[in-house]
Amino acid sequence: MNLDQITQQYLQKFPGDFSGSTMQRQTPKLIFSTVEIMKFEHPELLIFNERLSEDIGLGKLGKQEDTDFLNAADVPSNIKTYATAYAGHQFGNWAGQLGDGRAIFAGEIRNKDGKQTEIQWKGAGATPYSRHADGRAVLRSSLREYLMSEAMFHLGVPTTRALSLSLSGEQVVRDMLYDGNAAYEKGAVMTRTSPSFLRFGHFELLSAQGEKQTLQQLADFVIENYFPEIDVDDIDKYALFFQQVAAKTADMIVEWYRVGFVHGVMNTDNMSILGLTIDYGPFSFLDEYHLNFTPNTTDLPGRRYAFGNQAKIAQWNLWQLANALFPLIKDEAKLETILNNFNTLFWKKHDEMMACKFGFDGVQKGDDEFFTNSQQLMQDLEVDYTLFFKQLETYSQSPDVKIHFEEVFYSRPTEEQLQRLKEFLTLYQTRLEKNKRSEADSIKLMKETNPKFILRNYLLFECINELNEGKKELLNKLLEALEHPYEEIYPEFSVKRPSKFDGETGCSTLSCSS
Ligand code: AMP
Ligand code: MG
Numbered sequence: 001m002n003l004d005q006i007t008q009q010y011l012q013k014f015p016g017d018f019s020g021s022t023m024q025r026q027t028p029k030l031i032f033s034t035v036e037i038m039k040f041e042h043p044e045l046l047i048f049n050e051r052l053s054e055d056i057g058l059g060k061l062g063k064q065e066d067t068d069f070l071n072a073a074d075v076p077s078n079i080k081t082y083a084t085a086y087a088g089h090q091f092g093n094w095a096g097q098l099g100d101g102r103a104i105f106a107g108e109i110r111n112k113d114g115k116q117t118e119i120q121w122k123g124a125g126a127t128p129y130s131r132h133a134d135g136r137a138v139l140r141s142s143l144r145e146y147l148m149s150e151a152m153f154h155l156g157v158p159t160t161r162a163l164s165l166s167l168s169g170e171q172v173v174r175d176m177l178y179d180g181n182a183a184y185e186k187g188a189v190m191t192r193t194s195p196s197f198l199r200f201g202h203f204e205l206l207s208a209q210g211e212k213q214t215l216q217q218l219a220d221f222v223i224e225n226y227f228p229e230i231d232v233d234d235i236d237k238y239a240l241f242f243q244q245v246a247a248k249t250a251d252m253i254v255e256w257y258r259v260g261f262v263h264g265v266m267n268t269d270n271m272s273i274l275g276l277t278i279d280y281g282p283f284s285f286l287d288e289y290h291l292n293f294t295p296n297t298t299d300l301p302g303r304r305y306a307f308g309n310q311a312k313i314a315q316w317n318l319w320q321l322a323n324a325l326f327p328l329i330k331d332e333a334k335l336e337t338i339l340n341n342f343n344t345l346f347w348k349k350h351d352e353m354m355a356c357k358f359g360f361d362g363v364q365k366g367d368d369e370f371f372t373n374s375q376q377l378m379q380d381l382e383v384d385y386t387l388f389f390k391q392l393e394t395y396s397q398s399p400d401v402k403i404h405f406e407e408v409f410y411s412r413p414t415e416e417q418l419q420r421l422k423e424f425l426t427l428y429q430t431r432l433e434k435n436k437r438s439e440a441d442s443i444k445l446m447k448e449t450n451p452k453f454i455l456r457n458y459l460l461f462e463c464i465n466e467l468n469e470g471k472k473e474l475l476n477k478l479l480e481a482l483e484h485p486y487e488e489i490y491p492e493f494s495v496k497r498p499s500k501f502d503g504e505t506g507c508s509t510l511s512c513s514s
Contacts, residue, residue: 016033032083043071071166087269088267091299118193138187147162150483195274203324257353260289262285262295265299282510284508295508322339357449393450401425453490455482456497458497
């Protein structure tokens, strides 16, 4: 690997603390603090994403030095590792300084096209921002993040990516259910990549501290590096930047709705400034369709981060970013317009996406009502979101609705419910007949839009159990399946969640403990 080509521009460009101290502390006015990784003594590399490594310019795994790097066992002397400071609103409340508590940056690499990618370890030890936690990660949550971020990438959803996963060789104590029963779990460390790991929270922290100059410097840096469409000499550039972040965020949320993804912890510190899905914790794909579903047990009282709330929360988070950027933009009306437009923009994109899911050629008058009705139907009939659309592709060839949709329901439908489904299908058929595209084109569109394979939590749960017993068969199968989500490579994965996993922690609900 080209580890010698990793650079660390933050260290040259921004104010930071070079003491290297891991003492947990506030670091006002600063963007980063240098900190060394743990240097694990007995790690074991489990997965390496060679294709990603080559794409970003890091190259193939070669020397022991490369494995040591991925394992957080050692770093070459040219790499001065650091953690960044950010703040955030958690569950709607200002949480002050947070920061990379268990993420440590190696820096960034450029590929032959000049594309820049940041690399960080997650779980490689404590940093000044660990806030009394250990800076470690367990195999359970690291594997979930590795597989899910890659699954999202192959689905076509904007996301950070996973480069490698290793066992750290350590045991880590976690209270998985927050019920006082702490236990040892296998420790792990992953490396992950992103064009940038900057979050809304980075801007919130500087703004809250009144650090206008550094805030401006950070915004200029982001515009220059990641928003080439914005003219750096434009007097409106910060407002344009905010508008772009809002648009990218809307795109990301629409994609979440397309594949049925629930993030679970949409705090502003978990919102990427580039509109990427970031910080995979107690996430879930929907099995049964429900707008009120939240996978996060911590979120259960208010269901703030439930599936159906995600667009609203994204907008709320953008309000916080607007407040943070206000010193640079100083135009309340402009910011409000962008925020209000978010809603319009989101619903427009959402309906266009839904039209693709149903195989419609664009959005026609009355389609929004059809989409709302379909949501209500899916929810009332407790259908599996992914399987429902799969069966919809072929329903016209099937003589019996009841048999055709049998495997889609989580509880046996009543006669009345079946009747509702039939009426819905009649409406659907009427709408399809208004299509200008052919039936074959319509089905092709549905096949490209609706995944056949989603990485369900019960599959991750089983995979983790097997790995804990040293078995890798399911892991290898999942790694293959997630690369081809619009096909059915392993038909056994294209089924609804088996009932034995109903209510099992880790299968439909999860805690943040990781
Ligand atoms: P999250 O809910 O995972 O986004 O984490 C919120 C904050 O807690 C972030 O600043 C994390 O870096 C920090 N954090 C979470 N788990 C740990 C841990 N095991 N050690 C150190 N910091 C952590
Ligand atoms: Mg986070």
